[in-house]
Amino acid sequence: MSAHTLTAGDKPQSLSIGDWWSRNQRKVIPYIFLAPFLLTFLIFTVYPAGAAFFLSFQRVRGFIDASEGGGVVLEYKGLDNYERLLTKDKRFRTAIINGAEFAFGTVLIQMPIALGMALLMNAPHIRFKVLARLAFFAPYITSAIVVGWIFTLIFQDRYGLLNAALSTLGLEGVGWLTNKTFVMPALIILGLWTWCGYNSLFFLAGLQNVPDDLKEAARIDGANTIRVFWHITIPFLRPVFVFVVITGLIGSFSLFSQPYLLFDSGSGPGDAGLFPVMYLFFMGFENFRMGYASAIGYLLTVIILLITGLQLFLFRLWRV
Amino acid sequence: MxxxxxxxxxxxxxxxxxxxxxxxxxxxxxxxxxxxxxxxxxxxxxxxxxxxxxxxxxxxxxxGHNYVKLFGDTNFVIWYGNTIFTAGLRTVLGVYFAALAGAAFAKYSFRFKRFFFFLVLATLTLPFQVLLVPLFLMMRDFGWVDTYWAVIVPGIVGAFNIFLMRQYIESVPDELMDAARIDGASEFGIFHRIIIPLVRPALGVVAILTFVNTWNDFLWPLIVLHDDTKYLLSIGIATMDGPYDVEIGAIMAASFLSTLPILIVFVLMQRQIIAGLTQGAIRG
Structure with a gap:
């Protein structure tokens, strides 16, 4: 029995606000609880999402001073921005290709490493488990700017830690941040350092979620370790794979801070460190081509949604 | 055998x-x-x-001279204070609002509930970058450029946080809430005296994640904060080599000191944080 039926029975004819409230608050309160979210969502997400769409067909000709009401002077350009981005703009294409290379590089390399590490950490009698959990999470919660600065030192040509380590192995050091060819490998190394351990914690959580009796039953039925792993463990890890791949790909296409810092607010030698969000930032906030930047934002959104959709579709196939 | x-x-x-x-x-x-x-x-x-x-x-x-230089020649202490204030306020408000929304989804039935929840999920898939330009223009028209409102308010009620809070609040027993109702408690009273105390550990996790995200955020603060004394740690440290002509050692000192509180909190609460983060992913 709920409270408002009790009060309703007491005084059915009362019209005071207090009474109405005590009778109906359970119906109204969820909207009040949701109000902060809905308000900020409407003002700071829905409206700007629409505005960005509108802006992506415009050219920003100038800015109106806040004292005169603010806003911008626009010129309608139709599909010009999109057409230019998709057919003429070589830098945009470079940024997308770099984003894709980084995405596939980090995701494909980190998955086996992270899964392997998780399997080790999940094995019985393994030591350093607590230490490993701590260490593997630390890069993820460290600011991208701090990570960028640390790796600026590590990737130095002559005095860098990485090249020093290579030379003790008898290998020639390379210009990680100065040679076009090695910029992407350097960034992937940085990405692996940041996300491998983090993802291994997700795999570990997934592994701990696999019911032991199921594995036990399969073993009693004569399945060997590899078969148990392939037919029981891996299917149970499906949601973790989905998570790791999708967040990895989205994160890669959103990369900004680390390359921005490594290449001194630039895009690296020959644009080798240029990423889509960086390009959006340069266009919108350094060249003030805000219509063009909005079009970049929308194309990027479409790409990210397509990737996510494709992934979900592929993983759904796997379930069958 | x-x-x-x-x-x-x-x-x-x-x-x-x-x-x-x-x-x-x-x-x-x-x-x-x-x-x-x-x-x-x-x-x-x-x-x-x-x-x-x-x-x-x-x-x-x-x-130790890098530290001397850091405290003597840069605005590091000011940036530190700015970041604690901004991240703190954003966390307290953001977590409170996320818990409210989470409670609405977990414990009440209302019209358009499914639609509203779909909205929450939709914001998870929309990349923030697409909003950068119009949001900046809005901040300019609001007169929020170079104020912390610009960092605190947009996106304050995180969709992921609502999602987490909803999951935790679902475990609060309905009988407890009904008993309080019979005793004459208001819905806000139930939220504050029953739901909040019961989900305090989850609240802690969501708070830490929000705090760390704000602490580390770079791109958006870079766009809306231009005055050196208004900087947050991330922008301050990223641009330290410019105006101050400081050495990399001092930058490393700043990096270390800015990472330290985050690492300490994490060491103390790692079990809860990892559990909170991974929970959603393993269930799909």
């Missing part, structure tokens, strides 16, 4: 195997830790040492 030996084989790895597995884990830990160690040791070195051979992880001589 045969069954038993088979089990022994799969359950416990041999001693050599175990040693190998342990060392692989240890190598992983070391590779992860070395950049951090290098950051700390670099902050205690003299500039010349970082640009000389041989390259070593440990300093040849320990120096």
């Amino acid at each position: 045969q069954l038993k030996t088979k089990r022994a084989n799969t359950m416990g790895p041999g001693r050599v195997n175990l040693m190998f597995m342990n060392s692989v884990v240890l190598v992983g830990v070391l590779l992860t830790a070395i950049p951090f160690i290098y950051m700390i040791t670099a902050s205690f070195r003299q500039q010349g040492e970082l640009y000389s051979l041989p390259v070593t992880i440990m300093p040849r001589e320990w120096h």
Whole structure:
């Protein structure tokens, strides 16, 4: 029995606000609880999402001073921005290709490493488990700017830690941040350092979620370790794979801070460190081509949604 | 009998195997830790040492002058204060609002509930970058550029936080809430005196994640904060080499000091944080 039926029975004819409230608050309160979210969502997400769409067909000709009401002077350009981005703009294409290379590089390399590490950490009698959990999470919660600065030192040509380590192995050091060819490998190394351990914690959580009796039953039925792993463990890890791949790909296409810092607010030698969000930032906030930047934002959104959709579709196939 | 030996084989790895597995884990830990160690040791070195051979992880001589320079020549202390204030306020408000929304989804039935929840999920898929330009223009028209409102308010009620709070609040027993209603408690009273205390651990996790995200955020603050004394740590540290002409050692000192509180909180609460984060992912 709920409270408002009790009060309703007491005084059915009362019209005071207090009474109405005590009778109906359970119906109204969820909207009040949701109000902060809905308000900020409407003002700071829905409206700007629409505005960005509108802006992506415009050219920003100038800015109106806040004292005169603010806003911008626009010129309608139709599909010009999109057409230019998709057919003429070589830098945009470079940024997308770099984003894709980084995405596939980090995701494909980190998955086996992270899964392997998780399997080790999940094995019985393994030591350093607590230490490993701590260490593997630390890069993820460290600011991208701090990570960028640390790796600026590590990737130095002559005095860098990485090249020093290579030379003790008898290998020639390379210009990680100065040679076009090695910029992407350097960034992937940085990405692996940041996300491998983090993802291994997700795999570990997934592994701990696999019911032991199921594995036990399969073993009693004569399945060997590899078969148990392939037919029981891996299917149970499906949601973790989905998570790791999708967040990895989205994160890669959103990369900004680390390359921005490594290449001194630039895009690296020959644009080798240029990423889509960086390009959006340069266009919108350094060249003030805000219509063009909005079009970049929308194309990027479409790409990210397509990737996510494709992934979900592929993983759904796997379930069958 | 045969069954038993088979089990022994799969359950416990041999001693050599175990040693190998342990060392692989240890190598992983070391590779992860070395950049951090290098950051700390670099902050205690003299500039010349970082640009000389041989390259070593440990300093040849320990120096404190990077820290002197950091506190004396830069606005580091101001940035630190700005960041604590901004991240703190955003966390308190954001977590409270997320808990309210989570409670609405977990414990009440209302019209358009499914639609509203779909909205929450939709914001998870929309990349923030697409909003940068119009949001900046809005901030300009609001007069929020170079104020912390611009950092605190947009996106304050995180969709992921609502999602997490909803999951935790679902475990609060309905009987408890109904009993309070019969005793005459208001819905806000129930939220504050029953729901909040029962989900306090989850609240802590969501708070820490929000705090860390705001603490580390770079792109958006870079767009809306232009005045050096208004900077947050991330922008301050990123641009330290410019106006102050400070050495990399001082930048490492700033990096170390700005990472320290986050790492300490994480060490203290790692179990809860990891559980909170991974919970959603393993269930799909």
